[in-house]
Amino acid sequence: MQEVPAEDRREDLDPVAAGESPRDARSAPPAPPVPEVRDRGPHAVADPSTLEAPAKILVRGLDFWYGDRQVLFGNDLEVAERRVTAIIGPSGCGKSTHIRVYNRMFELYRDQRASGTVLLDGENLLDPEMDLIDLRRRVGMIFQRPTPFPMSVFDNVAYGLRLHYRISRSQLEERVESALRGAALWDEVNDKLDEPGTALSGGQQQRLCIARAIAVEPEVLLMDEPTSAVDPVATAKLEELVDTLKDQYTIVIVTHNMQQAARISDFTAFFYKGYVVEFGPTERIFTNPSERQTEDYITGRFG
Amino acid sequence: MSTRPGRLGSKRWPDVLFRAAAVTCAALICLLMAGFFVELARNAWPSIRAFGFGFLTTSTWNPVTRTFGALSSIYGTLLSTLLALLIAVPLSLATALFLVKLAPPGLAKWVRQGVELLAAIPSIIFGMWGLFVFAPYMADHVQPFLQKVLGFLPFFRGPTMGIGIFTSGVILALMVIPFITAVMRDVFTMTPPVLEEAAYGMGATTWEVVRNVTIPYGVRGLAGGVFLGLGRAIGETMAVTFVIGNNHQLSASLFAAGNSIASTLANEFTEASEPLYRSSLIELGLILLAMTFLIQVAAHLWLNRLGRASGRTA
Ligand SMILES: Nc1ncnc2c1ncn2[C@@H]1O[C@H](COP(=O)(O)OP(=O)(O)OP(=O)(O)O)[C@@H](O)[C@H]1O
Ligand SMILES: [Mg+2]
Numbered sequence: 001m002q003e004v005p006a007e008d009r010r011e012d013l014d015p016v017a018a019g020e021s022p023r024d025a026r027s028a029p030p031a032p033p034v035p036e037v038r039d040r041g042p043h044a045v046a047d048p049s050t051l052e053a054p055a056k057i058l059v060r061g062l063d064f065w066y067g068d069r070q071v072l073f074g075n076d077l078e079v080a081e082r083r084v085t086a087i088i089g090p091s092g093c094g095k096s097t098h099i100r101v102y103n104r105m106f107e108l109y110r111d112q113r114a115s116g117t118v119l120l121d122g123e124n125l126l127d128p129e130m131d132l133i134d135l136r137r138r139v140g141m142i143f144q145r146p147t148p149f150p151m152s153v154f155d156n157v158a159y160g161l162r163l164h165y166r167i168s169r170s171q172l173e174e175r176v177e178s179a180l181r182g183a184a185l186w187d188e189v190n191d192k193l194d195e196p197g198t199a200l201s202g203g204q205q206q207r208l209c210i211a212r213a214i215a216v217e218p219e220v221l222l223m224d225e226p227t228s229a230v231d232p233v234a235t236a237k238l239e240e241l242v243d244t245l246k247d248q249y250t251i252v253i254v255t256h257n258m259q260q261a262a263r264i265s266d267f268t269a270f271f272y273k274g275y276v277v278e279f280g281p282t283e284r285i286f287t288n289p290s291e292r293q294t295e296d297y298i299t300g301r302f303g
Numbered sequence: 304m305s306t307r308p309g310r311l312g313s314k315r316w317p318d319v320l321f322r323a324a325a326v327t328c329a330a331l332i333c334l335l336m337a338g339f340f341v342e343l344a345r346n347a348w349p350s351i352r353a354f355g356f357g358f359l360t361t362s363t364w365n366p367v368t369r370t371f372g373a374l375s376s377i378y379g380t381l382l383s384t385l386l387a388l389l390i391a392v393p394l395s396l397a398t399a400l401f402l403v404k405l406a407p408p409g410l411a412k413w414v415r416q417g418v419e420l421l422a423a424i425p426s427i428i429f430g431m432w433g434l435f436v437f438a439p440y441m442a443d444h445v446q447p448f449l450q451k452v453l454g455f456l457p458f459f460r461g462p463t464m465g466i467g468i469f470t471s472g473v474i475l476a477l478m479v480i481p482f483i484t485a486v487m488r489d490v491f492t493m494t495p496p497v498l499e500e501a502a503y504g505m506g507a508t509t510w511e512v513v514r515n516v517t518i519p520y521g522v523r524g525l526a527g528g529v530f531l532g533l534g535r536a537i538g539e540t541m542a543v544t545f546v547i548g549n550n551h552q553l554s555a556s557l558f559a560a561g562n563s564i565a566s567t568l569a570n571e572f573t574e575a576s577e578p579l580y581r582s583s584l585i586e587l588g589l590i591l592l593a594m595t596f597l598i599q600v601a602a603h604l605w606l607n608r609l610g611r612a613s614g615r616t617a
Contacts, residue, residue, distance in 0.1 A: 103504055108409075149503035150519040159515070160505045212505070221380035 014117065056081040056220060056250040057102060062116035064097050064274075068265065070209070071097055073117070073274045079220070079267075084282075085250045086261035086282065089271030090297065095254045099222045100254070103139040105130060116145070124296060137164050140213030142223040146205030146230075148197030153189050154198040156208055160216035175215060183211035185243050203234025210241065214249065221245065223253040239264050258298055260288050270294045327613035339592060347586035349579055358586060362549035364567075366575070371583035373590060375551045379468055379561035379566030380591070383543065384536045386472025386557070391480045391536075392529055398480070399487035424479035433474045438546055441473070446558055461556040464548075469557035471547040475539055475605070480531035486528030490521035523606050532604045533554060537595055540565035564591045 038299065041195070055077035059161065064072035072094050079085045087095045104125065106112040118125050125135055150158050157176045159165065167175070176193075180186040185207040189200065197208055206226060213221060223242075227235040242251060242264050255261050261268055268285040270293070271277045278285060278294045289295045344351075350358065354371060361372030375456075389480065398418060402411045427451050442465030453459045502512040548560020551572050564587050575581040 017584060105500055105504060108500065108503060133506040136504055141501070141504040145497060147495075147498050149396050149498070149502065149516050150522075151515070159502075163506055163511065209501070216505070297314070 005036065010150060018054070018172065025054075026252075054081045055079060056121065057252075058119040058122075060117040060119075062098070062101060062114065062118060064094070064101065064115075065113045066097075067111040071274050072114075075274075075276045077269055077276055077279060078249060079252055080251050082248070083245055083266040083268065084246050084253060084264055085267045086255045086265035087252065087271060088297070091256075094274045095271050096224050097238060098226060099141075099252055099254060102220065102222055103141055107132075107139065112177065127142065133164075134220075137216050137219050139220040139222060140216070140218040141223065142206070142209050142226045144225040144228050146202060146209055148200070148205050148208055152194050153197050153200070153208060154193040156213050157211045159212055164216055179211040181216035182214050183207045184244075185211055185302070187260050201234070203230040203237060206230055206234070207241065210238075210245075214245070217302050218249065220250045220252065223255060225254050228256065231276070235260075246285040248256050258300075260285075268295060272297070329357035332414050332594050343585060343592060344590040347357070347582055347589050350582035350586040353579060354583075358583070359590070361580065362553045366577065366580050369577070369579050370452040371580070373383045373564070373583075373587055373592055375553045376562050376564045376587055376592075377546060377590065377614060378553055380537060380565070380594070382557070382561070383468050383475055383547065383563055384533060386469065387479060387536045388529065388533060390473060390476035391483055391532055394476070394482050395483035395487055395528070396525070397531075398484045399491055400517075402484075402492040404513065404517075405475070418481050418484050421477065422485075425477065426539060426541040429474055429478055429542040433470065433542055433546040434466070434616045437474065438470050441465045441470050450558075457555040458557045461554070461558050465556055466546050466548045466560055466562065467556075467558050468547060468561045472545045472557070474537045474542050474546055478539060478542060479536050482535060483528045483532040483553045486531055487521075490528065491517060491523035495519055514556075522609060526602070526606055526609070530599065533598065534595060537566055537598070538591060564588070 030150040033073075055078040057077075057078075059075055059077040062072055062077075063070060075094075075098060077085075079097075087098065088286060089095055101114050101118060102120075102125070106114060109169050111166060114126060116126070119231055120135070120138070123130065125139075125219070133158070149159060151159070154176055157179050158172055161172060177186060177190075180189060187203060188206075197205065200208060206229075210221075210226075227238050230238065239260065242253065245251060246266075251263075253265065265282045268279065268282040268284065269276055272293050278291045285294065286298060289298065295301075308364040312431050318600075330525065350371065354361075358371065358373050359377070360374055360375035362372075362378075363370050363372050364375065365371070398414070398592055402415055406414060442463050446459075446463035446465070446469070449459050450463060498514050499516055502516045502591065544566040547562055547566050549562050549566055551567075552559065568584055568587060572584055575584050587611060
């Protein structure tokens with residue numbers, strides 16, 4: 001997929017908005033404060049270098065509250081660039097809550113609050129100075145149920161492009177096609193571009209959402225149980241897709257399916273009751289977990 | 304018709320009884336509706352025979368010469384209703400969005416109750432308030448202002464008397480806002496949060512989410528709210544009779560006094576002792592019923608098409 005030339009960015013083309021528009025804030029990113037690395041207890045990896053790849057997202061001491069109720073406790077995690085990181089754990093342990101911090105989705109709700117440090121390329125994304133709209137372009141999200149917008153297949157994929165860039169119709173068509181190809185959906189829908197997105201099958205809708213997310217060339221893709229609402233064949237296709245996508249994108253995937261985590265991820269984090277109990281290379285987590293709770297969970301003894 | 308097991312196929316007696324009751328009620332409603340049409344048409348027959356199609360296209364209304372034409376009443380009905388919707392729909396949409404998406408819960412509760420209170424005001428109060436308070440205000444302030452700004456348009460010419468089609472449109476708007484708002488609010492509350500989250504997740508602002516996702520997703524329900532308001536506005540009688548001016552004349556100016564079908568009926572029915580006069584009034588009633596009926600049918604067809612186009616399966 002080709003890089004969008006800088007002058008195509010909407011904020012660069014719109015002199016009126018310059019300096020005021022929230023979309024403009026990325027032109028002068030404030031120097032990120034380097035956080036103090038807190039003592040992280042015995043569980044998580046000792047050092048980001050264990051990732052054998054640069055950390056795209058570095059989480060330190062992340063706490064989270066729904067109102068007065070704390071559900072995440074001092075989460076530390078490193079998400080390796082262009083790798084698949086799986087988050088597993090029993091229901092209600094805070095997996096969704098955790099990844100919804102990465103694109104600050106929780107801020108839509110009045111009573112939800114996060115504190116701690118989450119560095120995206122060294123910049124604290126919880127910093128109020130961070131440009132939220134650009135953050136969400138850089139960090140895309142796929143949900144448990146497909147979420148096609150009430151518009152055509154084409155417009156669904158073009159949605160983010162129209163939001164963030166000013167590009168000509170022909171460029172738009174080109175990029176919609178390449179996004180659909182990237183999501184392994186082009187061959188199935190190239191004659192249905194004008195049909196409503198909701199007319200596709202569930203698995204196709206989920207890939208449509210992936211196409212919509214990758215169309216804006218994000219850096220990170222968050223997937224919250226993306227295959228739990230589709231059939232096994234569609235699941236296999238989605239897993240295959242995740243495997244190809246990791247060449248270009250950093251992927252964080254929440255899953256209840258242990259085999260899935262083992263198949264597609266490079267790193268796995270095991271969450272339990274709001275704590276990151278264990279984190280490391282997937283192979284080690286599944287063959288030689290160092291925590292008792294992890295072992296119990298992956299061998300199916302609870303959860 | 305679906306053939307779910309245990310539903311209409313079941314032969315156990317409570318089911319049979321229930322089914323009979325349901326069918327009877329549905330049939331009764333259809334019969335009642337048909338009865339209205341037949342009875343009105345029967346009583347309107349002398350007028351239909353006397354004036355034929357011309358009844359719809361002339362606006363002379365003269366009980367002395369016994370010449371009757373419905374055009375000004377139809378025109379006034381449609382125009383005041385249209386005006387009411389033009390004012391009420393955007394306001395209701397904005398209010399509903401404010402209540403669901405923007406207002407803090409405490410404030411939303413108060414605003415919602417305020418709007419609902421508006422629905423509880425009897426229409427005669429709207430009429431009296433409209434005549435004694437609102438119309439003079441319109442005459443002194445609003446209409447002169449509109450005339451100054453938009454006076455080059457024929458709609459805003461003529462003397463500013465306060466009463467007239469314009470004022471009744473505004474009063475009607477106030478009367479239907481609570482109903483449209485309530486429906487729209489429900490529609491917005493029912494939008495799946497995850498769909499909106501997906502749009503926010505793409506980097507859309509609240510306004511963009513509302514415009515591109517929330518409204519298109521709920522468009523059928525929203526349109527349903529609009530038609531509910533339309534149905535109420537088109538037949539509203541008391542308030543309109545007070546402020547519309549009750550004049551059988553056709554004028555391009557919204558400030559001119561006019562009439563509506565409902566206001567004509569309310570005003571003149573008691574004096575119509577002469578058979579043709581009376582029959583003409585009944586034909587007006589028939590027209591009103593047919594209009595509401597046709598609008599509902601058209602709305603239904605249009606909504607179905609809309610549903611298919613936006614990909615929502617009902
Ligand atoms: N909107 C909310 N308001 C209050 N509490 C919430 C909310 N959402 C989640 N929680 C609570 O926060 C905790 C973590 O929930 P979360 O949804 O993150 O778990 P999860 O690991 O994603 O679970 P699952 O596997 O079932 O999706 C749970 O105890 C849950 O009850
Ligand atoms: Mg979850």
